Amino acid sequence: MIATLPRLHAVTDDRVLGEAGGEGRAVAAASLMAAAAAAAGAALAVHLRTRALTGAGLLRAARSFAAALGPTGAWLVVNDRADVARAAPARAVVTGRGGLSARDVRRVAPALLVGRSVHSGTEARAAEAEGADFLVAGPIYPTASHPATPAAGLDLVRHAAAGGGAVIAIGGLTPERTPDVVAAGGWGVAAIRALWDAPDPAAAVRAFLAALPASDAISLLVNGEPRRARPGTTVAELLRDLALDPRAVVVEHNRRVVRRDALEATALADGDAVELVHFVGGG
């Protein structure tokens, strides 16, 4: 589990990015949606998923998104390309069937969180066993993006969530269907058309967020800055979420030094103060 994984994920596809001028429009739409989420006290995750761009083109697009999203606290997530995600830099990578394992993504980009796209409970278990930070499970409902794939239904959410990890449901999601995903144990939802094709994408973001739980996050003070996290978040998870190498920082939790071997076992609670320090030049 990870500290502050957003509950709402806007996923691009070839249609969004592939057309002439599509990238500029998508960046503008992503900024609007991310700002709407931020105004509602939530963070949006924007997934760059396309086969229309490769290598340098994808990295250029990722950097445009990262620059636009930065001020809103939104996450940039790059699909499949751990190298591009690391260079952008993105917060997370999601790899699919036939893509790199979570373990291998970490070899390429140790600071990134890793999501795995899963289509069955079995795949979910395997992804968790290899160390995935979250799961993207789908398609839950019939979807225009994958018309040939049968919808797995909410059982997939239940099976994927049974392992205790964070599950993002994808495939035919709408604000109306979102409460069912949450009831099935899902952490959040991902959408393509319901967001990018909405007449008012910011309003669509607000509608999704209204259907998602918002209140179970805990409030932390990290280096003096307020920050939200999931209950039970450990210090190690917080460091991963902040892309900080645990060997390069020393952690203080409510004024007590946390030994390095206790980072995984130290859970954070609402109102906790965390200080993350390192050595700098001094006399």
Added chain:
Amino acid sequence: MTTTLTASFQDAPLAIGGRSFRSRLMVGTGKYRDNATMVRAIEASGAEIVTVAVRRVSLDRSKEEGILHHLDPARVFLLANTAGCYTAEDAMRYARLAREAGFNEFVKLEVIGDQQTLLPDVAGLLEAARQLVREGFVVMAYTNEDLVTALRLEDAGIAAVMPLASPIGSGLGLLNPYHVRIIKSRLTVPVIVDAGVGTASDACVTMEQGVDGILMNTAIAEARDPAQMAHAMRLATEAGRAAYLAGRMARREVAVPSSPEKGMLS
């Protein structure tokens, strides 16, 4: 650059807290215009002990990285300071965080009492020193050039006392050689003069007092050519140390000719 000292310079290693050091010059890592300049200066100084400060990491990953990206802890001995702390409690907090970084048990303890002069708060210093010694720290305490405080610190179990030459960053040189000599003559633990040196002659005069070592930062970092100044400081520290060991001649207020008076032409 190599040192120009000859083999006739015999000196014992500097022992602090059970460790032994060849260089009596210690340097800070603050205020350098860039990391490459800092690294060159440290190398030119020949220093083994290098001070660092403890500060929050930037949560924005695009910002600066820690100093360990530039300093190899296998090549220098990292001495964490508690600079910027105004209470014993804060100083102990920083010391504990520094120790968890995992390099050593040493701490350069500073408890500042006045913002304008950065002079130490000796009451807070003694309190923090006593507690940190209890917790197993090897404490090197930055203090005034005051004998009684130095004696109390030694009683507290610190590993080295660090009287100032003049205020931190002032470059005024050794203002009170008499008091520094008195401290050296009365203490058993090493005396390392810390802060206030401005140029090489200051370092030399300081070492001529017989102290065990010297620590500086600004004099090197703010020189026009820090690596060159670091080299000068290395030579001056060694020169002052050698002069002290050699034992200077007596001062007299009359002239004594150096050449024989006998054998002059009539």
